[in-house]
Amino acid sequence: xxxxxxxxxxxxxxxxxxxxxxxxxxxxxxxxxxxxxxxxxxxxxxxxxxxxxxxxxxxxxxxxxxxxxxxxxxxxxxxxxxxxxxxxxxxxxxxxxxxxxxxxxxxxxxxxxxxxxxxxxxxxxxxxxxxxxxxxxxxxxxxxxxxxxxxxxxxxxxxxxxxxxxxxxxxxxxxxxxxxxxxxxxxxxxxxxxxxxxxxxxxxxxxxxxxxxxxxxxxxxxxxxxxxxxxxxxxxxxxxxxxxxxxxxxxxxxxxxxxxxxxxxxxxxxxxxxxxxxxxxxxxxxxxxxxxxxxxxxxxxxxxxxxxxxxxxxxxxxxxxxxxxxxxxxxxxxxxxxxxxxxxxxxxxxxxxxxxxxxxxxxxxxxxxxxxxxxxxxxxxxxxxxxxxxxxxxxxxxxxxxxxxxxxxxxxxxxxxxxxxxxxxxxxxxxxxxxxxxxxxxxxxxxxxxxxxxxxxxxxxxxxxxxxxxxxxxxxxxxxxxxxxxxxxxxxxxxxxxxxxxxxxxxxxxxxx
Amino acid sequence: xxxxxxxxxxxxxxxxxxxxxxxxxxxxxxxxxxxxxxxxxxxxxxxxxxxxxxxxxxxxxxxxxxxxxxxxxxxxxxxxxxxxxxxxxxxxxxxxxxxxxxxxxxxxxxxxxxxxxxxxxxxxxxxxxxxxxxxxxxxxxxxxxxxxxxxxxxxxxxxxxxxxxxxxxxxxxxxxxxxxxxxxxxxxxxxxxxxxxxxxxxxxxxxxxxxxxxxxxxxxxxxxxxxxxxxxxxxxxxxxxxxxxxxxxxxxxxxxxxxxxxxxxxxxxxxxxxxxxxxxxxxxxxxxxxxxxxxxxxxxxxxxxxxxxxxxxxxxxxxxxxxxxxxxxxxxxxxxxxxxxxxxxxxxxxxxxxxx
Ligand SMILES: Nc1ncnc2c1ncn2[C@@H]1O[C@H](COP(=O)(O)OP(=O)(O)OP(=O)(O)O)[C@@H](O)[C@H]1O
Ligand SMILES: [Mg+2]
Numbered sequence: 001x002x003x004x005x006x007x008x009x010x011x012x013x014x015x016x017x018x019x020x021x022x023x024x025x026x027x028x029x030x031x032x033x034x035x036x037x038x039x040x041x042x043x044x045x046x047x048x049x050x051x052x053x054x055x056x057x058x059x060x061x062x063x064x065x066x067x068x069x070x071x072x073x074x075x076x077x078x079x080x081x082x083x084x085x086x087x088x089x090x091x092x093x094x095x096x097x098x099x100x101x102x103x104x105x106x107x108x109x110x111x112x113x114x115x116x117x118x119x120x121x122x123x124x125x126x127x128x129x130x131x132x133x134x135x136x137x138x139x140x141x142x143x144x145x146x147x148x149x150x151x152x153x154x155x156x157x158x159x160x161x162x163x164x165x166x167x168x169x170x171x172x173x174x175x176x177x178x179x180x181x182x183x184x185x186x187x188x189x190x191x192x193x194x195x196x197x198x199x200x201x202x203x204x205x206x207x208x209x210x211x212x213x214x215x216x217x218x219x220x221x222x223x224x225x226x227x228x229x230x231x232x233x234x235x236x237x238x239x240x241x242x243x244x245x246x247x248x249x250x251x252x253x254x255x256x257x258x259x260x261x262x263x264x265x266x267x268x269x270x271x272x273x274x275x276x277x278x279x280x281x282x283x284x285x286x287x288x289x290x291x292x293x294x295x296x297x298x299x300x301x302x303x304x305x306x307x308x309x310x311x312x313x314x315x316x317x318x319x320x321x322x323x324x325x326x327x328x329x330x331x332x333x334x335x336x337x338x339x340x341x342x343x344x345x346x347x348x349x350x351x352x353x354x355x356x357x358x359x360x361x362x363x364x365x366x367x368x369x370x371x372x373x374x375x376x377x378x379x380x381x382x383x384x385x386x387x388x389x390x391x392x393x394x395x396x397x398x399x400x401x402x403x404x405x406x407x408x409x410x411x412x413x414x415x416x417x418x419x420x421x422x423x424x425x426x427x428x429x430x431x432x433x434x435x436x437x438x439x440x441x442x443x444x445x446x447x448x449x450x451x452x453x454x455x456x457x458x459x460x461x462x463x464x465x466x467x468x469x470x471x472x473x474x475x476x477x478x479x480x481x482x483x484x485x486x487x488x489x490x491x492x493x494x495x496x497x498x499x500x501x502x503x504x505x506x507x508x509x510x511x512x513x
Numbered sequence: 514x515x516x517x518x519x520x521x522x523x524x525x526x527x528x529x530x531x532x533x534x535x536x537x538x539x540x541x542x543x544x545x546x547x548x549x550x551x552x553x554x555x556x557x558x559x560x561x562x563x564x565x566x567x568x569x570x571x572x573x574x575x576x577x578x579x580x581x582x583x584x585x586x587x588x589x590x591x592x593x594x595x596x597x598x599x600x601x602x603x604x605x606x607x608x609x610x611x612x613x614x615x616x617x618x619x620x621x622x623x624x625x626x627x628x629x630x631x632x633x634x635x636x637x638x639x640x641x642x643x644x645x646x647x648x649x650x651x652x653x654x655x656x657x658x659x660x661x662x663x664x665x666x667x668x669x670x671x672x673x674x675x676x677x678x679x680x681x682x683x684x685x686x687x688x689x690x691x692x693x694x695x696x697x698x699x700x701x702x703x704x705x706x707x708x709x710x711x712x713x714x715x716x717x718x719x720x721x722x723x724x725x726x727x728x729x730x731x732x733x734x735x736x737x738x739x740x741x742x743x744x745x746x747x748x749x750x751x752x753x754x755x756x757x758x759x760x761x762x763x764x765x766x767x768x769x770x771x772x773x774x775x776x777x778x779x780x781x782x783x784x785x786x787x788x789x790x791x792x793x794x795x796x797x798x799x800x801x802x803x804x805x806x807x808x809x810x811x812x813x814x815x816x817x818x819x820x821x822x823x824x825x826x827x828x829x830x831x832x833x834x835x836x837x838x839x840x841x842x843x844x845x846x847x848x849x850x851x852x853x854x855x856x857x858x859x860x861x862x863x864x865x866x867x868x869x
Contacts, residue, residue: 342756355748356751424755
């Protein structure tokens with residue numbers, strides 16, 4: 001299936017290959033993560049790496065950044081065979097990587113993070129002024145002068161942290177920049193900004209390897225594409241312009257998938273009100289009203305940092321509200337009490353899967369059942385086989401790969417970890433389900449399945465609230481949409497009566513029409 | 514399990530063969546059910562292979578250097594009896610550490626419980642009521658100390674290290690005040706009769722340890738309480754958002770270790786027939802060491818009762834071998850320290866897996 005003739009018409013045509021990877025093999029105990037992968041990247045191009053969750057994309061770039069050593073295969077850098085022995089060596093060649101899971105140190109400042117490991121110093125003393133000045137210049141180059149170098153990284157929003165990672169990557173003399181799902185934590189505006197930066201870089205001759213599950217992004221930014229499937233290259237050097245999306249999906253999944261949202265039920269929502277939020281105010285939002293009926297899906301659209309996650313977490317009691325009430329089924333919840341929310345049948349699938357969701361060292365099935373333990377226990381004793389069975393059923397329908405619920409979650413790929421967190425909340429029989437970015441990092445095929453599952457739950461009478469940075473997702477999945485801007489709801493209405501550009505306008509300007 | 518399938522079987526008469534097939538099928542079914550159990554046992558042994566080897570090595574050293582004095586039934590029982598008291602404390606400690614905490618006050622709680630259970634007033638009352646009153650006193654005192662620790666940590670927001678350090682100081686101090694720094698001799702006859710001596714040839718104290726260990730294993734591995742402990746220790750924020758009451762659970766963990774200290778105090782009182790403010794000195798270090806070399810992660814989220822039992826046995830056997838060879842306590846401490854370092858190095862090697 002490998003395309004033998006590289007494309008001629010790409011913008012990068014004529015440039016020699018910057019990097020060639022040949023027959024890369026990487027084994028983990030019991031898993032062949034990469035079974036012979038080829039990749040060649042030219043200077044000045046954006047090379048997209050596509051593949052389903054668990055296809056081996058992150059593993060491949062970890063080989064490239066030398067955080068893993070390949071078991072077999074050859075890496076040719078600027079024409080000569082190279083062995084990348086340490087991450088430092090890879091960086092020295094000009095390979096910079098931004099990993100799928102951000103790897104910043106929360107307790108250090110922006111500047112300290114940017115220059116971590118290659119501090120600007122003389123005679124052992126750090127030259128703080130110079131470092132700060134250079135950090136400021138880097139941030140300005142990325143179009144984010146508003147991030148002050150003295151801030152602690154832990155206090156920044158995910159999007160801003162992403163920018164800091166970018167600045168860190170660019171603080172070296174970079175020839176190849178690797179971005180592993182950078183847009184997963186970004187909203188449309190931020191993505192546009194990211195693309196501007198990427199174009200700037202490619203114009204300067206920097207090559208970019210770009211990983212994303214959002215195919216429309218590939219259309220906008222990509223030059224050529226390599227597709228991985230089950231740890232093998234199934235196509236390489238495809239020109240973006242000549243490859244239809246359906247073809248890409250077929251290459252990735254090996255089947256044709258209709259990328260569609262489940263149909264909305266015809267009936268209107270004159271069912272009972274399940275979730276009723278009145279005048280809720282909290283840390284980053286004020287005076288939010290939200291009513292969700294049984295069987296209804298309500299979407300919250302808005303920019304990252306607009307306060308949508310805070311709203312969900314406050315409804316769930318994980319944050320304390322300063323004002324207002326949350327009622328479920330007519331009963332008021334205790335303020336700032338997760339227990340009271342859980343007892344009332346509320347579930348929250350949190351935004352940050354690593355820090356807020358996963359028990360990394362525990363087996364998949366244990367991660368899935370942890371919120372529903374009571375269901376599997378007889379007078380405190382757990383029924384393991386019943387637990388496994390339930391987890392297996394769900395992970396099969398979410399297509400968690402590799403299958404098998406006994407492996408530790410740590411060893412799963414990012415998108416599959418996300419499915420595990422989601423499975424936890426689908427398993428728990430909630431009356432109200434709050435989903436914060438439920439499809440972050442999930443591939444096309446599994447996404448459709450997740451949408452169907454969410455709709456099925458709603459049809460069973462669950463009240464669902466979905467937060468997503470992808471406007472398309474909110475509009476396609478939800479019955480009713482609330483647009484949040486800087487902590488206030490600026491629009492509320494049926495999803496069918498508003499389109500994407502209108503939402504974007506509202507998000508940016510927030511004028512209530 | 515699969516002896517029959519590996520042994521070359523002689524040819525059989527048809528009827529006999531059918532019968533065998535039926536039996537084998539049933540056996541297979543049963544095997545299937547037990548396979549998981551055996552797999553678990555196998556995995557358990559695999560995980561603890563290092564510990565088994567270490568213990569075996571110690572035994573060999575004991576045999577070579579002390580011969581029959583080491584290998585005698587009496588000596589083995591001595592080792593077990595010594596292991597029993599610190600063992601019970603270590604089981605409790607395993608829960609706290611697995612749940613992401615630490616308890617420095619276990620030795621002090623043992624002392625306070627032993628003293629409170631043996632004050633003249635308690636003993637007199639026990640004489641009137643039943644010797645079980647002394648046992649109850651020790652358990653309640655231990656549990657209450659644990660409760661205070663837990664509340665300070667969970668709801669007071671004091672880090673475990675500091676909160677239990679404070680308990681260490683004050684519990685031992687209180688024990689001194691209560692006992693007026695005197696050793697309190699047990700005078701309730703029923704008490705010593707009930708707990709001293711053997712049952713089925715094994716000291717009763719060892720039976721108590723065994724029962725506590727088995728209950729501990731079941732609770733940690735088979736119940737919701739155990740599963741929640743792993744979650745709370747592994748990722749408290751995720752556990753909280755998963756709907757677990759992390760604070761209440763943490764309190765319970767410290768109560769568990771406190772009650773274990775109460776049990777240990779009773780065992781110690783029966784072994785020495787005294788209650789004293791000097792009981793349980795440095796138990797915190799021995800217990801933490803046993804738990805850690807057993808393979809429980811000091812940062813929480815992973816815990817093993819079997820490992821802890823091995824850890825306790827290793828340290829107790831080590832002391833025994835040193836004592837039999839008339840070596841000093843100081844030399845013993847040095848070797849103990851080395852063992853801890855080696856064990857933890859091995860553990861971090863195992864734990865340091867590349868993250869995705
Ligand atoms: N440390 C590890 N130990 C064992 N298996 C691993 C490890 N890291 C990755 N794997 C396995 O290797 C395969 C490839 O994983 P990888 O993270 O490269 O996928 P990916 O293409 O990046 O997926 P995603 O889109 O979900 O991020 C998966 O099956 C994964 O379970
Ligand atoms: Mg990945």
